[in-house]
Amino acid sequence: QKIFLTIGILIAVFGMRLVFPLLIVWVASGLGPIAALDLALNPPADGAAYFPNGDPSYETLITDAHPQIAAFGGMFLLMLFLHFILEEREIKWLEWLERPLAKAGKLDQLEVVIAVVLLLITATIIAPDDKVSTVMIAGALGMITYIAVNGLGEMFHIPEEDEEPTGGPSGLAKATGKAGFFLFLYLEVLDASFSFDGVIGAFAITSDPIIIALGLGFIGAMFVRSITIFLVRKGTLSEYVYLEHGAHWAIGALALILLYSIGTHVPELITGLVGIVLIGAAFGSSIYRNRKEAKAEVSV
Template sequence: MPAEHSALRIFGWSIAITVVSLVVAYFYGGWSAFALCLILGVLEVSLSFDNAVVNATVLNRMSEFWQRLFLTVGVLIAVFGMRLVFPLLIVGITADLGPVEALRLAMEKGDPHEPGTYGFILNEAHPQIAAFGGMFLLMLFLNFVFEEREITWLSWIERPLARIGKLDMLSVVVAAVALVFAAELAADEPEVVLVSGILGMVTYITVNGLGSLFESAGGGGEDEADEAAPARSGGPTAVAKATGKAAFFLFLYLEVLDASFSFDGVVGAFAITADPIIIALGLGFIGAMFVRSITVYLVRKGTLSEYVYLEHGAHWAIGALAAILLVSIGVHIDEIITGLVGVAFIGAAFLTSVLRNRRNAETEELVHAG
């Protein structure tokens, strides 16, 4: 009963907001808007489960206050910032329109494949968006696989990568080479892709670096050393919780991370509908809220500690998503492929975690029996 009560508390707001969003969608555009809103919500959750797992690894380091802030204030940033304001901003900059004109264009009904429409203009900005998000996620993936870890999942590749990762700034070098190749895929204005990609790298290095700086400055001494050791092994119960400036930059890092994951979903949503209200309701209020609830659930239940390969699978899914975003600069890749790749990595990591736990349990039984 307590477990059910806890789950209801975590997912209660998500369920309530989903119901309200679907009702608003129905009154806004009838059953077709209702169906589109539901489809977008399901699409966002399925595409972003790897996002939730990675978010949980960061959120696990934050105090309960900052976890609640991520679920409340953070979701407002995700809904209004990424799913509504961000597309309007991109269209306004690309088409040289003011905020009011961009909003008016967004509210006009039209084929998103027709030049001059809101969906078409946003799709034209895809190379810059993909370069920024792809480089941010690629840096996250590379810093994960280049770090030496006690537990490895794909040991045949993770261990060699960790050994060569001892070279300073290797992740930056590899990311920069990948960006050059991605810019070559851009038919028009490859220099714009280069600038966007560099901004993505700089954003990751800055936010992640500031978070680490304030996290290390916020503690110290023997207590920090004692608590930091279990944190590296993935156990959520003994992690030193970040507060103050450290937690703020971790919160900021989470928001940028969520934004990077959202790029493909926001742009891909225009293949389903160009209506910004439906996109905000489906991707934002339903999808983003559920992703946050799943994140908090993973933290509170200690799922990442129990299924130790989930974090690895999520980061490999991030690497795949980063590669897909960069390749999509010159080649169209269906959103279904993007979602299936992430689900495949997460599913494989979960299954191998279950098998590992089973083998460990059998070993312990043999030891006790002996």
């Protein structure tokens, strides 16, 4: 948790909100890192998309990179959603939907099959003709990244109480440390999948990369991470049991929106409202469930 709020914040602010956009401009334009930074800090007059000599602005280069960013992030989030929803769980929120999906999930590697099919549909139908190969490669990298990070996390899982940790206490400490590290890595990739699309959207407010990094990073990322740690320590997920389900359904919706946005712009308002509605519904369902169980206990 400390790493998540310290090193993780540095990665979120300077890595994903500042350095990574500059890296994209560096690669896309062929400029050096200093020239890319200069381009970011000195946009064309009147917010124009191009300079008088025809060179694209920093904002234009970042926006043009949206298809590959959305494909990578969309496929990573989609794999995360499918992994959750296709797994058999004791508690189900949308039981009429989650139960048959969990049964279907018994088919080995079904999540990969579904993801590949959706990636093919996205690349061949939704993506612009000149972005088909780019979307395919970026989407495949998103899937590979999820499989690798998730696999490493499961490989170094923390032993359960009934398991015998190899190597005694030191073995348990090492296993816990490795599991914590890969969980941290997993969360950082997840944050990257969520955050960079917000960097593109922030250009509607300002083209200053420093303001974007500070606004989305220090204010946004710090608040979200702090509230996340607070909720974990308060045991909110165990009290409101459907919140985890609602969050994953919101992730699945965001993944589909990202993939769809490769070909058609989706207003940020819709993206935000979908997540709020799903998580809010899950929260409300959790409260109803808790009250129902409390009444049942009183009647007994």
